[in-house]
Amino acid sequence: MPAARTILHVDMDAFFASVEQRDNPALLGKPVVVGGSPDKRGVVAAASYEARTFGIRSAMPTREAYRRCPEAIFVKGRMAVYSAVSKQVFSIFEDITPLVQPVSVDEAFLDITGALHLWENDPVRIAEHIRARIRNELRLTASVGIAPNKFLAKLASDLNKPDGLSLVPRTQPEIDAFLAPLAVGRIWGVGKKTEAQLSRHGIHTIDDLQRTPLDQLIQGFGEHSARHLRALSRGLDDRPVHERDTEKSISSEHTFDQDQTDPAVWRACLLEQSEDVGRRLRKGGFWTQCIHIKLRNDRFETITRQQTLALPTRRDLDIHHTALALLQKNAPSRPVRLLGVGASPLTDTPVVPGPQQLDLFSEPAPIAPPSDKLDEVLDALRAKYGKNALKRGG
Ligand SMILES: [Mg+2]
Known part of the structure; x- marks a missing residue:
């Protein structure tokens, strides 16, 4: 049994779009789509929350985004600016712990196990401190998931977006109960295809997945995937947080x-x-x-x-x-x-x-x-x- 860990997953909210809205107040409160113009080929890199209410999502063709919301404001991305803001965000993380693993320019895992004693052993204090610095210093918002591992932390940060904080309980029965009502699509790596496949087996929620006998899962998905799905349905994940400077290239x-x-x-x-x-x-x-x-x-x-x-x-x-x-x-x-x-x-x-x-x-x-x-x-x-x-x- 590995020692208990505390992991944060911090994810900036609608990052590119929020930076655009911050730097150009005329865009505030408007559906903003970052990713070029609707008449050219390309995909949406980010959509503001106002644009998301029209069903616009990252990686959707820009043309489709235009079809869903012709009045959206399409802006060309400014990668150099996002990169610079990203560096500021990561330096806030690194003030807390050197164990920071970037997932992308706007999200990271932080292993705060070793830092907790400096914060009265309260991970929420660390999470709120990070969120406050991002809000005050960068005028942006971030959502944070706190959990015993990376899989649960990432899942949690998504639950209260935007500008949210979610804390996953620590004991196995509590984790099972926490996951049970969620759709299987919440599981990291379960995309639309796997979701459809699971649904054909009558598996819609994580609860369904927890209850399906393993040999039945193996029949449907093969040994490897079945065991993987089973582990994730119980919130098990022991992958370490990889430090940035030891990270491979x-x-x-x-x-x-x-x-x-x-x-x-x-x-x-x-x-x-x-x-x-x-x-x-x-x-x-x-x-x-x-x-x-x-x-x-x-x-x-x-x-x-x-x-x-x-x-x-x-x-x-x-x-x-x-x-x-x-x-x-x-x-x-x-x-x-x-x-x-x-x-x-x-x-x-x-x-x-x-x-x-x-x-x-x-x-x-x-x-x-x-x-x-x-x-x-x-x-x-x-x-x-x-x-x-x-x-x-x-
Ligand atoms: Mg994000």
Whole structure:
């Protein structure tokens, strides 16, 4: 039995949209959609709570958002501003504990077990302190879940959104009772598809899931998924909070035998590296929201450039498009000696279930299949027949 932990999940409310409303009071109280204009291809990166009442959600095509609410105000995202605000938010977290694991630019897990004694062993005091600083210093709101593990903390932060606080009880019978009435869709990783599948088995609430005999679950979902679902239905999750500075990054670099001046060679190299990074993200069960490239020229001058994405991804083509765009923006004027592509920080929690997309603020959107499927098929074939078994066209 591992020692009892106290974990916070802090999630900024409608982050990008709230920053827009804060910085432009004309947007206050209005349906605001961040993610470009409705006549272009793209997806919603964030919607204000006013826009959400029209059914507008993150990752929805902007066109669909426009159909639901033509009077919504569509604003182009300002990633650089959101990144800067995100740094301020995280520095508030890090004043409490070094054990901060970012989930995305606007949410994180904090393991406050070791800090509790400084706060009269009251996690609510820590949560309220963080919320007050975010409100007073940044004029934004955040919702917090407090729980014995990451799964429950994340689920809890969502229960009283926006500007809310939820505390999950600590004992197993209380946790079972707390979860029982919730829809199975509240379970992390249970997307629309699994939800529909569970519903065909008559499982709608977490209570239903707790009561379904394990062998029946195994028949319907396979051993692995069944055990996983069962554990989550009881709120069990022992994954640690990964500290930010010990957090892994994944990168792929190549030094050319001869310095290269041909952009086609650079692009081919970036494609191969992007696929390598994507494959390793998928293998490790990670997503990333920040892609970087590294360039070294014949004079050994090295630069790194990075791009924060609006949504986490682990798709080869998202990584490749971002790396290419960074290369284009920083086109080398001298022969290139070394090229690299990397992803960091990493997260084990995709924020938006379902299709992972990017390029929300610029067009054209990458033309890519809507899921990881193709990537997964390629991974499997390469594992079997070797890395060079299949290549994408450049
Ligand atoms: Mg958020």
